[in-house]
Each structure stands twice: as C-alpha cells, then as structure tokens.
C-alpha cells in the first residue's frame with residue numbers, strides 16, 4: 001500500500017508500505033529482534049510528516065514500513081471540551097491532551113511484533129472516532145511522529161533513532177495557517193488565536209526543549225541531505241538483521257540425545273492417519289505425475305476431508321444426551337471448542353475447503369507467506385486472520401486449525417505459528433493439518449520451537465532434498481529450493497494451475 005493523503009477527517013492517515021516481513025524470530029521460534037523504531041518530534045507544521053514520508057519512500061525497497069502519528073492518541077473530549085475546541089479555546093498542545101499511556105502501549109506492541117488497535121481522531125470534529133485501526137503485518141520500521149514524540153521517557157525508550165525537526169517559527173505559522181484552513185476546516189482568526197494562546201507557548205515549554213534528546217536535528221526546509229543520512233543509517237542497521245533461514249531449518253534432525261524417536265511417525269505430537277488401503281490409493285493418485293488436474297483436485301479434496309475429520313478428534317468434547325425419535329434418551333458427546341481455520345496461502349486452500357465441509361460456518365483466515373525471490377527466505381506478505389483472532393482474549397480461547405498441504409523445511413509453518421502466537425493464540429490450541437511431512441527439517445524444527453503444537457498428517461516421506469530452482473531472468477541466478485521426496489510435487493500448483 002502506498003502513502004495515503006490526509007482523509008476527510010483532516011487526519012494524517014497511517015502510512016503503510018509493505019514488501020513482506022522477513023522472519024523476526026530464530027529457528028527456535030523466539031523473537032530475536034524488535035521492529036526498528038524512529039521517533040520524530042518538532043513543532044506543529046515543522047515538517048515531521050514530510051520527513052517521515054520521505055524516509056518511508058526512500059526505504060520502500062525494504063520490508064514493511066509504517067507511520068504512526070501522535071495525532072491518533074488525542075484524548076476523547078467531553079461536551080464542554082468540544083465547545084471550547086470549536087471556539088479555539090481548548091489547549092490541545094499541553095502534554096495532558098495526549099493519551100500517553102495508550103500511545104506507549106500501542107507502540108510497545110508494534111515494536112514487539114504484536115498486533116494492536118490504533119484509535120482514530122478527527123481534526124475536523126475535534127473528536128476520537130468510534131472506529132479503531134487493526135495493525136499487525138507491516139512493522140519492521142515504524143516512524144513515530146508528533147509534537148510530543150520525544151517528551152515522554154517511556155516513549156523515548158522505545159526508539160532506535162530519535163529525530164527533531166527544527167524549523168523557523170514564521171515558517172511553521174505560515175504552513176499551519178495554510179494547512180489548517182485547507183485540511184482541518186479552520187479560519188485565519190481561529191488558527192491565530194489558537195497559535196498565540198496555546199501552540200507557541202507549548203512549543204517553548206514542552207516541545208522545543210525535547211530537541212536535546214534527539215540523535216539528529218533535521219532542518220524543517222531543504223532537508224533532503226539530512227533525510228538521506230537517516231535513510232542510509234537505517235539501511236545499514238537493518239542489513240545486519242538478515243537471516244539465512246531455510247538452509248538451517250532443512251538440516252534439522254531428531255534430537256536422539258534427548259530421547260526423541262528417530263521416526264517422526266512415533267512422536268507424541270504427531271498424528272499420522274491410519275494407512276488404510278483407501279488412503280494409500282489416494283496417495284498413489286496424488287503422487288502420480290501423470291494424474292490429470294481434475295483427478296488431482298478430486299482426490300486432494302477427499303484427502304482433505306479425511307485429514308480434517310482426524311483433526312476433529314483432537315478437539316475437546318463434553319458429554320451430551322439427546323432424546324431420539326423413539327422417545328428414548330441417548331448419551332453422546334458434543335464439540336466444546338471455538339474453532340477457526342487459518343490457511344497458508346496458496347497451498348492450504350484444499351484443506352480450507354475440507355474444514356468448511358466438516359465445520360459449518362467456521363471462521364476462516366489466511367496468511368500469505370511466500371519465498372523472497374532473491375533470497376528464498378520466507379516473507380509474510382499479507383495477514384487476514386479471522387475476527388476471533390484479532391483480540392487477544394478471544395484468540396487465547398480459540399482452537400486453530402492451521403492448514404498447509406506439506407511441511408518441508410518448516411519455514412512457512414514456523415512463521416505462521418509465530419503469527420498466531422503473537423496474536424495470543426495458545427500454543428496447545430494450534431493443530432496443524434497437512435497431507436505430507438518430511439522426516440528431516442520441518443517437523444523437527446516445529447517440535448523444538450513449539451512442542452505443544454500438534455500435527456495431523458496423512459503421510460511421512462523420508463527425504464527432504466535440496467536443489468536449484470528456475471533461472472531468475474532479472475538476476476540471472478537460481479535460488480535454492482527444497483522438496484519432499486518421493487513427495488507429491490507442488491500441491492498448490494497442481495491443485496490451482
């Protein structure tokens with residue numbers, strides 16, 4: 001998504017550019033670094049947003065960038081305050097006008113790669129609006145801008161780089177007049193009254209003095225050289241964070257020294273479907289490279305139903321009794337869990353259809369995780385989780401069927417589980433449903449990182465083979481790829497293409 005312009009509320013929208021988020025955790029599944037956060041302070045109309053937008057634009061080739069504005073955190077006003085605000089008599093430049101606690105909490109969540117809900121505020125109606133904005137997927141760098149962005153020590157502690165935009169006061173007033181009349185529905189008189197009574201004194205008392213906390217002072221005009229320096233600094237910092245993931249994961253073996261069985265099939269958290277003649281027949285069709293697409297879809301759908309039905313046995317049930325048409329009572333069980341499905345797009349698709357066949361009205365979501373074309377490392381490109389996972393308290397009560405048709409290196413699985421945990425899902429409530437896993441790589445990685453996650457699979461193959469992918473016409477290079485052998489090929493391609 002490219003930078004957005006101020007909306008009808010006069011509010012500077014959050015700006016999000018996303019090129020995917022690379023792993024923010026190590027092979028053990030634990031977060032290894034936080035989002036890189038830049039704090040940008042300065043007087044009103046000094047050019048903070050301008051600087052933030054230029055940084056975002058210059059870093060667009062880097063993964064996921066977000067601008068968080070202090071404006072979002074203006075407190076809710078009561079009727080009396082509203083009347084004062086419309087008369088330009090409400091002090092909106094005093095630190096108490098901002099809900100600093102909430103600002104700090106939201107930023108803490110984003111920095112720690114957790115989801116958060118940002119309030120929205122309208123400069124036109126002087127009021128916090130009813131809707132909030134859910135943010136998760138894109139936050140490798142966050143540029144936080146606001147007049148008081150450097151004032152609060154708790155906020156300052158969260159920044160990796162602190163900037164102060166120093167601007168001539170006449171220029172700030174001229175810009176503010178123009179902007180507030182054009183975008184915030186104000187009059188010349190109103191802007192001047194507010195400026196002399198509140199904005200200027202607040203700058204002198206609160207905002208200006210925070211320049212001493214800045215790592216770098218950027219001029220409020222003709223500032224492209226300074227912005228370039230910042231951009232280069234951020235690039236250097238982030239370059240050091242690059243992970244070399246898949247190759248490392250693919251080598252994971254069972255920890256025999258810790259008493260693990262050498263065979264994945266015998267692990268406590270792995271449920272392998274009974275290898276009945278029916279199941280082996282389905283596998284044979286799916287493994288056969290000459291199988292037509294039509295047959296592949298038909299048999300993959302059958303397999304998906306069997307896998308999901310087996311997964312259903314892992315959910316909690318409670319006793320129930322019903323009256324039968326004969327008038328007798330019969331004792332039985334009923335499902336006692338909130339369940340949703342999250343598929344890793346695209347290969348999780350066939351299993352998602354299976355979940356829908358088995359659980360009527362089940363909430364569904366998807367995670368688009370793909371390999372970076374140049375490095376081959378996994379990238380989280382898009383997250384659209386079901387509503388029940390967007391709030392931590394509900395997420396922690398929900399069982400999740402995580403869906404992907406195979407687990408090879410485990411890179412996508414690891415990322416998807418990390419996303420669910422970041423949202424508050426309990427590890428023990430994640431059930432990974434899949435057609436095929438390899439003995440090396442993925443299952444070993446998942447067992448080490450998230451031992452409580454259960455895996456239901458219809459088959460286990462012995463070999464995870466590395467090879468070279470197709471030639472990239474742009475770079476002239478081939479990247480390393482891994483495949484399960486004998487395997488079923490790329491199930492997503494065979495099902496959808």
Ligand SMILES: Nc1ncnc2c1ncn2[C@@H]1O[C@H](COP(=O)(O)OP(=O)(O)O)[C@@H](O)[C@H]1O
Nearest residue numbers: 043044045046047048049050175220221222223
């Ligand atoms: N370096 C700059 N060069 C030209 N115009 C600028 C510059 N910085 C800011 N402006 C203009 O000044 C106005 C206010 O800037 P803005 O970044 O919104 O201020 P702030 O976020 O500090 O309130 C905008 O119209 C913006 O385009």
Ligand SMILES: Nc1ccn([C@@H]2O[C@H](COP(=O)(O)O)[C@@H](O)[C@H]2O)c(=O)n1
Nearest residue numbers: 043044045074092093123126146147199
């Ligand atoms: N309802 C409101 C709320 C705030 N303001 C003014 O906004 C200024 C901060 O925003 P910048 O984009 O200029 O940094 C601040 O000086 C408040 O006076 C407002 O006018 N109305």
